[in-house]
Amino acid sequence: MIESDLEKVIQAIEMPVCLSFDKVIPGEYDFVLQGKSRLWNIKVSFPEQFPYCLPSAKLLDTDLIGTLAHVNKNGTICLEEGDSVLVDYTRPLDIVCLFLNQIVSLLERMKLGIYQDELLDEFEGYFLPRKKINSFYYAQNKLEWIYLRQGNWNKNGQPKYIVPLFISDRNVSTPPQFSNIKNLGAFQRSKILHIPLDQSILPPANGENITSTYITAAKQHIDEKNRKALTKHLKKTSPHKLFFILLSMPRSSGERSQLLLRFDAEKSLPHPLLENNEEWSITPYSVKRHNKEYLLERGGAEKYLLDNKVAIIGCGSVGGEITTMLAKAGIGELTLVDHDILDADNIYRHRLGGSYLNFLPSEKTGAINAWKKVDALAAMLKQDLPHITVNSKPLLFEQVINDPDIINADVIVIAIGSPSVSLIINQTLKALGHQNVIYCWNEAAGCGGHSVAVNLNHSCLECLYEKDGRISAVNEISLVEPGQDISKNITGCAGVFTPFSYLDSSRTAEAAAQQAIDMLISNKHSVIMSWKGDNAHNLRVTERYENMPLKQEMNLSKNDQCRVCHG
Amino acid sequence: MISIAEAIKASFTQLWDQDSEGFKWSTEILLPVQPYKDVYYKMTLSQLDNFYHKTVDLVEALKAAKGEEAAHQASKILRKVFGDDFPLVEDSKKSAAAPYVVTGYNA
Numbered sequence: 136m137i138e139s140d141l142e143k144v145i146q147a148i149e150m151p152v153c154l155s156f157d158k159v160i161p162g163e164y165d166f167v168l169q170g171k172s173r174l175w176n177i178k179v180s181f182p183e184q185f186p187y188c189l190p191s192a193k194l195l196d197t198d199l200i201g202t203l204a205h206v207n208k209n210g211t212i213c214l215e216e217g218d219s220v221l222v223d224y225t226r227p228l229d230i231v232c233l234f235l236n237q238i239v240s241l242l243e244r245m246k247l248g249i250y251q252d253e254l255l256d257e258f259e260g261y262f263l264p265r266k267k268i269n270s271f272y273y274a275q276n277k278l279e280w281i282y283l284r285q286g287n288w289n290k291n292g293q294p295k296y297i298v299p300l301f302i303s304d305r306n307v308s309t310p311p312q313f314s315n316i317k318n319l320g321a322f323q324r325s326k327i328l329h330i331p332l333d334q335s336i337l338p339p340a341n342g343e344n345i346t347s348t349y350i351t352a353a354k355q356h357i358d359e360k361n362r363k364a365l366t367k368h369l370k371k372t373s374p375h376k377l378f379f380i381l382l383s384m385p386r387s388s389g390e391r392s393q394l395l396l397r398f399d400a401e402k403s404l405p406h407p408l409l410e411n412n413e414e415w416s417i418t419p420y421s422v423k424r425h426n427k428e429y430l431l432e433r434g435g436a437e438k439y440l441l442d443n444k445v446a447i448i449g450c451g452s453v454g455g456e457i458t459t460m461l462a463k464a465g466i467g468e469l470t471l472v473d474h475d476i477l478d479a480d481n482i483y484r485h486r487l488g489g490s491y492l493n494f495l496p497s498e499k500t501g502a503i504n505a506w507k508k509v510d511a512l513a514a515m516l517k518q519d520l521p522h523i524t525v526n527s528k529p530l531l532f533e534q535v536i537n538d539p540d541i542i543n544a545d546v547i548v549i550a551i552g553s554p555s556v557s558l559i560i561n562q563t564l565k566a567l568g569h570q571n572v573i574y575c576w577n578e579a580a581g582c583g584g585h586s587v588a589v590n591l592n593h594s595c596l597e598c599l600y601e602k603d604g605r606i607s608a609v610n611e612i613s614l615v616e617p618g619q620d621i622s623k624n625i626t627g628c629a630g631v632f633t634p635f636s637y638l639d640s641s642r643t644a645e646a647a648a649q650q651a652i653d654m655l656i657s658n659k660h661s662v663i664m665s666w667k668g669d670n671a672h673n674l675r676v677t678e679r680y681e682n683m684p685l686k687q688e689m690n691l692s693k694n695d696q697c698r699v700c701h702g
Numbered sequence: 703m704i705s706i707a708e709a710i711k712a713s714f715t716q717l718w719d720q721d722s723e724g725f726k727w728s729t730e731i732l733l734p735v736q737p738y739k740d741v742y743y744k745m746t747l748s749q750l751d752n753f754y755h756k757t758v759d760l761v762e763a764l765k766a767a768k769g770e771e772a773a774h775q776a777s778k779i780l781r782k783v784f785g786d787d788f789p790l791v792e793d794s795k796k797s798a799a800a801p802y803v804v805t806g807y808n809a
Contacts, residue, residue: 171769189802222802229801240775247766248759249782 136185136227138162144227152239165195168235170243177212177238179231186227189220192238200342203245204253207261208342212238255335258384258392262338262345264419268395270302271309271521273426274383275391276333278361280305280326280368283379284319299379299395299420302327312517328368330408332356332384335392345396345419351411353382365408374403381422390429395420427522431465441467441522443655446544448472448532448560449551450508452637453575453584455486456644457548457651462516464652468524470540471512474531476505484637487511532560536567546571546651549596550644558606561596565699571654572596575647577635579621580672582680583614583665584643587691588650590660598694609677612663612689616675642666663689704768707761714754719747727754 136144138161145156145164154167159178168175176195182188193210200206205213214237222230244250254261272281284301301319303309305326311317334356339349357365372378378398383391397418398407407415424430431441445466447454450473458469482488491511496503506514509527516525526540532551535541547569549560557574564572574596575586589595599610608617615621646664653659665687670676693700716725728750730740742750763783770776774793781788 171766219805219807220802221805221807223800226801233801240772243766244775244779244782247763247779247782248755249763249779251759 136181136183141181141185141227144231147228148231148235150232150235153235166235168239170239172243172246175239175242177235178210179235186224186230187222189214189222189230190234192234194242197342198340199246201261201338201340202254203242204250204257205241205245207263208338210342212241213260214238214241252387254337255384256386256388256392258335258338258386259394259421262394262419262421264394264421266418266420267423268299268302268420269425270393270395270422271307271425272302272304272329272381273307273428274329274331274381274393276331276358276361276385277329278331278357278364278368279329281329281381283325283327284322285325286322297377299397302381302395302422310517310521312514313521314518327379327381328365328408329381329383330354330357330365331361331391332382333358333361335384335386345417347398347407347411347413347415347417350382350396350407350417354408356384369406369409372406372409374405376400376403378407380408390424393422393424395422425521430522440465440652440655443546444468444470444540444544445651445655446470446472446541446547448547448549450512451475451550451552452481452484452486452635452640453552453577453644453647454548454550455508455512456641457550457575457647458512459486459516460644460648461651462520462523462525464648466651466655467522468526469516470526470528470538470544471509472528472530472532472535472541473507473509474529475508477508477511478505481508484635484640487515491515532556533563536563542567544569546573546654548573548575548647548651550575550647552576554600558597558600561591562699565591565595571660573647573650573654575643577639577643578614579619579635580615580670580674581635581639581668582670582674582676583667584639584646585612585663585665586643586646586650587612587663588654588660589691590658593661594691594693595697595699597699598691598697601694601696601698604696612665612679613677614665614667614680614683616677619674621672621674639668642668661691663691665689704761704764707757707764711754711757711761714750714757717747719751722748726751729754 141162142158152168154169154174156164156166158164162181164179166177166179168177178193178195179190181190192212194200194206194212195210197210200208200210207213282303282305283299286298286300287295288298289295300322309316332353336353336356339345376399380396381393382396383393386392397420398415399418400414400416404412404414443466445461447458447469450458450471454473458471462469477485477487477491479492482492487508491506493503493505507527507529509529513525513527516523528535528538541547547564549557549572551557554576561574570590570592572591573586573588575584577584587596587599599612600606643666646666650662650664665683667680667683667685713731714727714729717728719726726747728747729742731742732738732740745753760783763779767776767779770779773791777789777791781790
């Protein structure tokens, strides 16, 4: 909004809470707002995009900073509106009035003692340091040495500056395949102290910075056991110009608040926890957590799936996608079975892309070795997700039936496409006493797909196919009439393939992944989930295809004629 | 309710605490029947002091809720006191006619 229009909006404000305002600079106004308990001095900034977004507000009463929840160290007031706000840009005056009213209401509420817990809980958010440190350390109430990786950099001829890079537990190894974490080994590793407080404390008053006196006062909130450990550990320290400590304190829900504190001094001084010295310049770093407990919850994964094991038989286009979805859902252990290699032909419809195609010869043999799909998926997932176990089995199903990873799987997903092989696997799993199994496949040419969740004690895949003592190609869930010329070939017989796309496989995979999770969480089974796509190739379709909605869920019941179920 | 909370608050007196070398708030409420024992006899001085401060916060919150014209704002305060079981009164200003609303959309 241009300045003159904004000015008109502000001039038009008529509301009891707004006592006065002053324009500070273009787009920025200082307001005096009347609350029930006091006057509030607020700076409101209007970004250029206003009224397509909300303005932001800062509390100018610095004596209250550090005492009110949802007001950070800079005075910024958090209205908790987030990115999902829909703003009626045609009514800028109404937006400003509601915004000011909400600010006053929020501040008046936060002034009440009952909201102090929220201030204590948002210790990290209060400081919101610009500098950040990655961490794999799960801070709990234990005072201990932890590892800090740090780098040295020269900037514009200045003396070397130490930059903290990474915090980790001394007793728990970080997953080496995750991201480019293994390269951190090239950086210096030192030990720093984790100082856990046994209760949360308020930030320094008046929005002030953390000082040595503040840290010294915080020490009284270290419990007896940790205090003894601290005394012991501090004896091992010698004076230095630079120290780091990781300070943590409990929050009302789970994770502890954490700040990495950097202590710099002009000359060597004893450890800052040994004696109070205002010569320390203290810089807080916010901790970017990578520990399992935090990442799963923050990322929307389900923490309770972490103990579950799922085996995926067939890691083609559908199976590869299911694997990724289940991994992202938070399944702790996946076993992947597929003997196939990844080929250039796959990359437009498989989760794995060109980064897993190999063009270089082996140093030993000179052969250009291709990635097995399961190995490539395992490598991809371990690089993407730090807290997952992936067992890759580049074998045929019959070679793994006695493998403990298959025997112990909570759910087995069969995504091999071939209906005949699926039926053999169905018989084998039933004979081996497996229960929770999901079969999924695409119909031809993007016409649809199915995922069938069965408990083999109740029904099985063959229940769908048995009819009049025979295996019938048309069953109650089919969408495309069988027996049509569906395959394509571009380069002769060796290049025969069935046309389907990545999107088709993703839809089927979504249904199967959802069924696997439903099975694990609520033991839901005997359900068929089908989706319907366009019949772009004018194939002959079934009556079900004609009548079904784009998605449909059906119950699967035991077929009296099924020779698998009835032995 | 305010008067009950205020009565609880008024029952507290300050006692010297050796451990923290400061005053702490304490109270003694005797059972009205035999054995006429202090109902808070199991609480430490620190716990009683904490109880006092929570009572102060409760009185403050109840008064703030009572003085609040907007039922939505009052219910927000009471919800904070009593927990999520306390009903939240819908915000009349946050209807479809509000100039901005939180949608919860994400991508």
